[in-house]
Structures are given as C-alpha cells and as structure tokens.
Amino acid sequence: MASPNDLDTPPTADRGWGRLNPRHRLASWGWVWAVCLLLGQERGWPGLPWVAVTLQCLVYPLLSQGWARRQADPWHAARWVLTLDAVCLALWVVWLGVPLWLTYALATASVTSFAALWGRAGLVRAGLAWAGGAGLAGALWGLHLQPHMGPAATACSMLYLTAQLAWWAHVLQRRLSRLSQARQQLAHSERQLRQQLGVVSALQSQWQEQAHHDALTGLFNRRFLDATLARELVRCLRMQSPLSLILIDIDHFKRVNDEHGHAAGDEVLRRLAFLLSNDARASDVVCRHGGEEFLLMLPHMPLATALARAEHYRATLAASVMWIGGQPLNCTLSAGVACYPADGQTAELLVAAADQALYRAKRSGRNQVVAASDEGAVQSARA
Ligand SMILES: Nc1nc2c(ncn2[C@@H]2O[C@H](COP(=O)(O)OP(=O)(O)OP(=O)(O)O)[C@@H](O)[C@H]2O)c(=O)[nH]1
Structure with missing residues (x-):
C-alpha cells in the first residue's frame, strides 16, 4: 500500500530505499475497492458491505493521509498509517473468508512496502500488523474459509500484485542508476581533484625552488643560507664539530661589465658558480650572497681545509682564461675564510668575520685568501 516513487529525498539507512507516496497509496486502495467490487458481485453482497468497503477504500485513505500530513513528523506518522493499512487489510481478508489470491496479493504488496521502507524492522512490523488484524477479525467473526474467487477478481488481484512489484522494481532500478551516476561523478571529481593537487604541488615545488635559488647561477640564495646556517651551527655545537665559511668576491668585476658588457659579466x-659547486660535498651549501659575491657554508670542515679549498678556487680562476663572445677574459677573486667556533659563535658573527677577512684580502691587493683568525695576515700567496 506504499509507494517509493518520490526520489527527491535521498534514502537513508532508516528510510530504506523508498518513500511513502500518497498518490500511489490512494491508487492502491482504489484497486482494492475494484477487487472487492468484483468479489461482491460474485458473492452477491447486499448493500451494507458496499458502504463499509467504500468507506475503507476511498474515505479512510484520504482521512489517514490528511492526519499524517498534519503531524510534526510525517514520516513517523506514515509508519503508523501503513501499519493501520495492514491491520485493516487483514481484517478484511478474514471477514471476506480469506480469498486466496486477494490475501496473497495484498499481503505481498504490504510486506514488500514495509521491507522497502524500513528493512528488517519493517518486516517484523508487517508481520505483527497482519497477525494482529487477522487475530482481531477471527475473534470478532470467526474464520470463514472461502479461499476461491472468480476469475475476474483473481485476475484483478494478480494484476494489482504484478503492478506493485513492477513499481518497486522500477524505483529500485532508478535508485541504482542514480547511485551509479553519483559514483561516476564522484570518481570524476576525485580524478580532477588529484590533477589539481598535482598542479598545486608542482607549483609549490617550483615556488620553493625559486624562493631558495638564484635565477642567474642556479645556486642557493642568501635567504636559504640564512635559514640553514643557524640550524647547521646548532648541529655543529651539538657534535662539537667545526664549520667554515668562505666568502668570495670577484675582483674588479665592474671592469668586466664595463669592458665586456653585462652579458659577459653574467657569464x-x-x-664561477659552476667551479664552486663542482667540488662541493653533499653537506656544503654554495650560495650567491649578492652581486658578485659568493658564500660557501662547509659544515664539519676545519679552517685549514677551508683555506685550502678557497685557495684552490682562487688559483683555478686566476689560471683560467674564459672565452666569452670570442674574447679572452681573465678574472681573479678574493676570499675571506672564517671558522666556527673560533671566529664567531653565531651566524651573524661568523659571516661578519668572513666579511672582515674578505675586506682585508681586498685591501691587501686582491687575488688572495685571508683567514679571519689571522689578523691581517695573507694566507695565500698572490698568483
Ligand atoms: N653582469 C652582472 N653584474 C653585476 C651583477 N650584480 C652586480 N653586478 C655588478 O658587479 C659590480 C660590483 O662592483 P663593485 O662593488 O664596485 O666591486 P668591484 O668592481 O668588483 O671591485 P672590488 O670588489 O673592489 O674588487 C657592479 O658593477 C655591479 O653592477 C649581475 O648579476 N650581473
């Protein structure tokens, strides 16, 4: 006696996969009225049962539906309406003499409705309602078995049952197809989301790369070094290990730009960036500190080794002739070397010590390497 055809409301675990549909319920009761009409003709009912049948099949559904709609929770009220339907149907079939096909059609339609709407709990409720209705009718009027009906009433009952089952199947099919569409959409959205996440993560990596690297040389930039140096110093303190800084500046770089052009200066x-990063260990950080200045952070490297590294760079650059735009070009560099902990215990102090050493290297004639701890002494012979 219920219909699940209202698909606008998504089913929930509580509501099964159907929903009580008032129009379909009225049509079902109309059908019952038609079957009773045929049965009444077959059995030659007098006038009174017709009034009762009409009240039951055409008036009661309207009244009960109106009541359910006025309740605060119409869904909960519908459960009681459907239960009352089952009780009434059981009363009728017992009173009419349990006609086999009519009982079967009505009971099946009622039980499937309960099951579709409320699952297993609905089945129990349907069983109780039918047993209650049949028991009440049996107590009132006793059981008068007249199981057979004529072909017209039987055909009508069968048709009703078939229509009811077909309707449920149709609703179930629509629900499943909607579910499958929703799943496909979900999978599509998930794919799109994954793609977008991929793009975002690629952009993030690109942004991090740009944020930490110098565009011209590809070396780390000063921001990255500032963030790393403090962390490395803490590690070296914990491990009681040295950390050296080499600050390098190209000599008379302005001249290079002036005489060979800015592009040659870039080259x-x-x-020089390639030379510096070529020999670097995995733990070294080679960065462009600004303009024509480079800073190398060398964890766990003592001063003597750092001085040797700086001297290697100085000597290599001084000895090499760069051919840029068909022109020979020779550059030199000056370097200041400072070592933790002797020359400074914080990042700022250590960089300042390396800067002082570089300044002294410049002041002493350039193309040389100077250690911060060795006040004024030139560590490396001029090339
Ligand atoms: N081509 C090029 N030149 C740069 C870049 N950044 C800074 N410079 C130039 O580097 C030069 C640095 O000049 P100065 O600071 O006077 O130093 P210098 O000429 O190297 O002289 P000293 O350091 O005293 O030996 C300036 O002419 C800047 O324009 C860059 O990215 N590309």
Missing part, C-alpha cells in the same frame, strides 16, 4: 658569474 663570468655562471662559470
């Missing part, structure tokens, strides 16, 4: 910066 010199790139080649």
Whole structure:
C-alpha cells in the first residue's frame, strides 16, 4: 500500500530505499475497492458491505493521509498509517473468508512496502500488523474459509500484485542508476581533484625552488643560507664539530661589465658558480650572497681545509682564461675564510668575520685568501 516513487529525498539507512507516496497509496486502495467490487458481485453482497468497503477504500485513505500530513513528523506518522493499512487489510481478508489470491496479493504488496521502507524492522512490523488484524477479525467473526474467487477478481488481484512489484522494481532500478551516476561523478571529481593537487604541488615545488635559488647561477640564495646556517651551527655545537665559511668576491668585476658588457659579466658569474659547486660535498651549501659575491657554508670542515679549498678556487680562476663572445677574459677573486667556533659563535658573527677577512684580502691587493683568525695576515700567496 506504499509507494517509493518520490526520489527527491535521498534514502537513508532508516528510510530504506523508498518513500511513502500518497498518490500511489490512494491508487492502491482504489484497486482494492475494484477487487472487492468484483468479489461482491460474485458473492452477491447486499448493500451494507458496499458502504463499509467504500468507506475503507476511498474515505479512510484520504482521512489517514490528511492526519499524517498534519503531524510534526510525517514520516513517523506514515509508519503508523501503513501499519493501520495492514491491520485493516487483514481484517478484511478474514471477514471476506480469506480469498486466496486477494490475501496473497495484498499481503505481498504490504510486506514488500514495509521491507522497502524500513528493512528488517519493517518486516517484523508487517508481520505483527497482519497477525494482529487477522487475530482481531477471527475473534470478532470467526474464520470463514472461502479461499476461491472468480476469475475476474483473481485476475484483478494478480494484476494489482504484478503492478506493485513492477513499481518497486522500477524505483529500485532508478535508485541504482542514480547511485551509479553519483559514483561516476564522484570518481570524476576525485580524478580532477588529484590533477589539481598535482598542479598545486608542482607549483609549490617550483615556488620553493625559486624562493631558495638564484635565477642567474642556479645556486642557493642568501635567504636559504640564512635559514640553514643557524640550524647547521646548532648541529655543529651539538657534535662539537667545526664549520667554515668562505666568502668570495670577484675582483674588479665592474671592469668586466664595463669592458665586456653585462652579458659577459653574467657569464663570468655562471662559470664561477659552476667551479664552486663542482667540488662541493653533499653537506656544503654554495650560495650567491649578492652581486658578485659568493658564500660557501662547509659544515664539519676545519679552517685549514677551508683555506685550502678557497685557495684552490682562487688559483683555478686566476689560471683560467674564459672565452666569452670570442674574447679572452681573465678574472681573479678574493676570499675571506672564517671558522666556527673560533671566529664567531653565531651566524651573524661568523659571516661578519668572513666579511672582515674578505675586506682585508681586498685591501691587501686582491687575488688572495685571508683567514679571519689571522689578523691581517695573507694566507695565500698572490698568483
Ligand atoms: N653582469 C652582472 N653584474 C653585476 C651583477 N650584480 C652586480 N653586478 C655588478 O658587479 C659590480 C660590483 O662592483 P663593485 O662593488 O664596485 O666591486 P668591484 O668592481 O668588483 O671591485 P672590488 O670588489 O673592489 O674588487 C657592479 O658593477 C655591479 O653592477 C649581475 O648579476 N650581473
């Protein structure tokens, strides 16, 4: 006696996969009225049962539906309406003499409705309602078995049952197809989301790369070094290990730009960057500190080794002739070397010590390497 055809409300675990549909319920009761009409003709009912049948099949559904709609929770009220339907149907079939096909059609339609709407709990409720209705009718009027009906009433009952089952199947099919569409959409959205996440993560990596690297040379930039140096110093303190800094500046770089052009100057910066990063260990951080200045952070490297590294760079650059735009170009560099902990215990102090050493290297004539701890002494012979 219920219909699940209202698909606008998504089913929930509580509501099964159907929903009580008032129009379909009225049609079902109309059908019952038609079957009773045929049965009444077959059995030659007098006038009174017709009034009762009409009240039951055409008036009661309207009244009960109106009541359910006025309740605060119409869904809960519908459960009681459907239960009352089952009780009434059981009363009728017992009173009419349990006609086999009519009982079967009505009971099946009622039980499937309960099951579709409320699952297993609905089945129990349907069983109780039918047993209650039949028991009440049996107590009132006793059981008068007249199981057979004529072909017209039987055909009508069968048709009703078939229509009811077909309707449920149709609703179930629509629900499943909607579910499958929703799943496909969900999978599509998930794919799109994954793609977008991929793009975002690629952009993030690109942004991090740009944020930490110098565009011209590809070396780390000063921001990255500032963030790393403090962390490395803490590690070296914990491990009681030295950390050296080499600050390098190309000598008379302005002249390079003036005489060979800015592009040639850029090329010199790139080649020196390549030289510096070529020998670097995995733990070293080679960065462009600004302009024509480079800073190397060398964890766990004592001063003597750092001085030797700086001297290697100085000597290599001084000895090499760069051919840029068909022109020979020779550059030199000056370097200041400072070592933790002797020359400074914080990042700022250590960089300042390396800067002082570089300044002294410049002041002493350039193309040389100077250690911060060795006040004024030139560590490396001029090339
Ligand atoms: N080509 C090029 N030149 C740069 C870049 N950044 C800074 N410079 C130039 O580097 C030069 C640095 O000049 P100065 O600071 O006077 O130093 P210098 O000429 O190297 O002289 P000293 O350091 O005293 O030996 C300036 O002419 C800047 O324009 C860059 O990215 N590309």
